[in-house]
Amino acid sequence: MSWVRRLARGMLVVAVRGRRERGGEWGEAVLAEFGETRGDLEAVRWAAGGVRTVWRERRRRVRALPLYDRIARHALTGALVAAGAGLLVNQFVLSVRMMPSGSMEPTLRVSDRFLVDKAGFRLTGLHRGDIVVLAGPGGSERVKRVIGLPGDHIECRAGHVWRDGVAVDEPYLPGNPAEDRTECAPTTVPPGHLFVLGDHRVVSTDSRQDGPAREDDVLARVLTPLRLAGAG
Amino acid sequence: MPRVPHSSPQTLRLFEALLADPPRWRYGYELSKETALASGTLYPILMRLSEQRLLETGWEPSDEPGRPPRHTYRLTADGIALAGQRVAAAASRQRPAPAARPRPAGGAA
Numbered sequence: 001m002s003w004v005r006r007l008a009r010g011m012l013v014v015a016v017r018g019r020r021e022r023g024g025e026w027g028e029a030v031l032a033e034f035g036e037t038r039g040d041l042e043a044v045r046w047a048a049g050g051v052r053t054v055w056r057e058r059r060r061r062v063r064a065l066p067l068y069d070r071i072a073r074h075a076l077t078g079a080l081v082a083a084g085a086g087l088l089v090n091q092f093v094l095s096v097r098m099m100p101s102g103s104m105e106p107t108l109r110v111s112d113r114f115l116v117d118k119a120g121f122r123l124t125g126l127h128r129g130d131i132v133v134l135a136g137p138g139g140s141e142r143v144k145r146v147i148g149l150p151g152d153h154i155e156c157r158a159g160h161v162w163r164d165g166v167a168v169d170e171p172y173l174p175g176n177p178a179e180d181r182t183e184c185a186p187t188t189v190p191p192g193h194l195f196v197l198g199d200h201r202v203v204s205t206d207s208r209q210d211g212p213a214r215e216d217d218v219l220a221r222v223l224t225p226l227r228l229a230g231a232g
Numbered sequence: 233m234p235r236v237p238h239s240s241p242q243t244l245r246l247f248e249a250l251l252a253d254p255p256r257w258r259y260g261y262e263l264s265k266e267t268a269l270a271s272g273t274l275y276p277i278l279m280r281l282s283e284q285r286l287l288e289t290g291w292e293p294s295d296e297p298g299r300p301p302r303h304t305y306r307l308t309a310d311g312i313a314l315a316g317q318r319v320a321a322a323a324s325r326q327r328p329a330p331a332a333r334p335r336p337a338g339g340a341a
Binding site: 025026028029030031032033035036037045046048049050051052053056057060 | 259260261262264270271272273274275276278279283289299300301302303
């Protein structure tokens, strides 16, 4: 028997019987005729039709079940599919994070939860003013605001941040002159890097100390804080 | 117009094959060859006919050792009557008497 025939037969057996000793009447009927087929192509076509037959037989069996059982089966399948889809979305698309420090106050307070986008920013690119989650040393995560993109010239004059010779409007700062003061060394952001700062300048450790962050370290972009209306 | 059950071209081909010698038990592979229907088309039709008691099924023990018993089919009395009717109706549709079947203008073919 050629390996194609063996494979076709093996797949048909699995489809008909699964882990049971014997499959349904019609699946077994197709399987019993498999030996009659001549040639690889016919064997493969026979097996493919057999799989379709098994599928139809199964559907009939399910339809014959009492309504309550059918609903229960649908609910269980639905719950499993939803749980799987949820895990995939959480892993690769949307997720919730918690703010680990006070370096983004008042935009994000310590232990604030926020929604992050893990996929979209890779398509749309990052923009100045976006808040990003960066991979830190040892699996830690840092949350900072993007101030400069590759090629931007960042400097600090009189406690304010300037980008390419223009003062950056920063309405998200705490709004207290003592805390808003920003001092930094003039930097041109290299390719593949981002100049990032925390909104709470007196607390945050960021590109002022560490230099520009690597774009590859961006794990996610913050979409919105999840705060109950009126809370805090 | 509601569709007449058991009147698809595939089902008619199967009826013709089964009507050739109604009392004889037939095998699935043999019917598939004779009707040129793929197993995925043939068996669901057999399944449906058997469910509606138009087809009898049986297991024929194999005479060769090592071979599994084979599933066999033949039409029941009801099945023979219905199959004959459907095949005849299809034959009369294929050569319609022009005067007897006026086509309404704009009607679906």
